[in-house]
Amino acid sequence: MKKEDILAQYIADIQSGKNTLEECLARHPESSGELRPLLEIALKLKPVHAEVSPGFRSRARQHLIEAMRQPDGVYEKRRARSGLRALPMGLATSLIAGLLVIAIAGGTTVYASQRSLPGETLYPVKTGVEKLQLTLTFDQESKASRHLTMAQRRVDEAAAQASRENDFNTSAATRVAAQLDTALREIEKSEPEAAKDMMRRLAESSVHNELILDELTTAVPDTAQSALRETADIVRRGKLIAEVSYDNPDFLDSRPSVKDKELEEGRFKLSGILTSVDGDAWKIDGVTLRDVRYKGTLPPLNSSVKVEGLNKNGRVFITRIEREESSKSEVSVEGRFKGTSDDGKVWNVGGISVEVAGGNPPEEGDELRLQGTSEEGRVSVSATETRQIEELGIELEGTLSAVDAGNNVISVKRAGTVFKVNVSGASLRTDERRSLTVSDLRRYTGRDVEVDGLYKKEGTLFAKAVRVEDDDDDREGGDGRDDD
DSSP: OOHHHHHHHHHHHHHHTSSOHHHHHHHSGGGHHHHHHHHHHHHHOOOOOOOOOHHHHHHHHHHHHHHHHSOTTHHHHHHHHTTOOOOSOOHHHHHHHHHHHHHHHTTOHHHHHTTOOTTSTTHHHHHHHHHHHHHTOOSHHHHHHHHHHHHHHHHHHHHHHHHTTOOOOTTHHHHHHHHHHHHHHHHHTSOHHHHHHHHHHHHHHHHHHHHHHHHHGGGSOHHHHHHHHHHHHHHHHHHHHHHHHHHOGGGGGGOOOTTOTTGGGGEEEEEEEEEEEETTEEEETTEEEOSEEOOSOOOOTTOEEEEEEEEETTEEEEEEEEEEOOOOOEEEEEEEEEEEOTTSOEEEETTEEEEEESOOOOOTTSEEEEEEEEETTEEEEEEEEEEOHHHHOSOEEEEEEEEEGGGTEEEEEETTEEEEEEOTTOEEEETTOOBOOTGGGGGGTTSEEEEESOEEETTEEEOSEEEEOOOOSOBOSOOOOOOO
């Protein structure tokens, strides 16, 4: 007998009282380890008391058998063309879950549970089927994909509860975090190209989820707002991990977690002269980077560079290196300001220790852009610019890939995904604070761009502010980001 037939027979025997769980497993001891968790899940599912016609049962079984016989994706495409909503199941899982449905609830319970929300009667059925699917998924890429799908469902559930003004389940953040972190652990084990595709998927979905959750924050009761914001923070950290890992896969080896509240504090940008590279220690003017992880091509020493990365637990993961043909002897450091040494001579910016001369440190926790010149291993501060985190709103950073001035739309490319953003009404300027028009942005195509205050209206992304890199010098080589 096939395993799915054995499973269906066991369920029927146990429910009828003919055999116990242990008696059934003893009949096929070689498969008991695989069948036990499936049976335990199946026996926990409680059927809805509904009469189902024999014809429905027959059609449901035939659909599931057909799914098993089709190559991956064919059955789902056929259902999509017919206007039916395909169940999010793998082929083997579809058959076994379908047999469980037929044996336990006549095919109605699982279908009805798919739209259930936390706290509702059928929600355990929904999560039980998800566990069943995971149990029957064996390759790493598919497991990771399932966890990403489940994380998306948890976000959708939180949004649905908020929009329906239901009692918001304050454990949403915990559920989303658990799925994302488990997905990351599976992605670690995946092949590089598959991992990159999943990071692209996570980065794209995170932007849209962050927008949805931000918009719904005011729609939930005051007691639930903090939980919804925490869920948005979890999603934002997922986006950060996806973007950093897309550009530097070694970052996944550090086992990043969306629960790590300090993760965002370690992101930095640094511009200056690359003066030395000694193993994993780099010096860029007056700033030393230690325990650097980077596998790309380094620009020549004594060239002007722009570096982006993330400092996690003392290890620096470089996500981008760009050589700049510039005559400027200026150092620039951007990141979240985390305080100074006791004597005030060392500032912590984005997890990077910067020895400074002059300048007044800002409030701890602000986003800081520090500029100056390198003098004897220290940065002589000439200017600082700060922004409070709450002023930034939802951000999107990447490369300005296209400008449609006629429609006031720009295209921003990040982690392999292109986002189209309407900038009508947005403040447009360069990083040197020079005001721009939408038409002016055309000459900055290919440059770095930061979009702040991102929001969504009628399915379109809008921005409140746009800042582009302003550097008239030619640039070449050393780009560590692969956006293809």
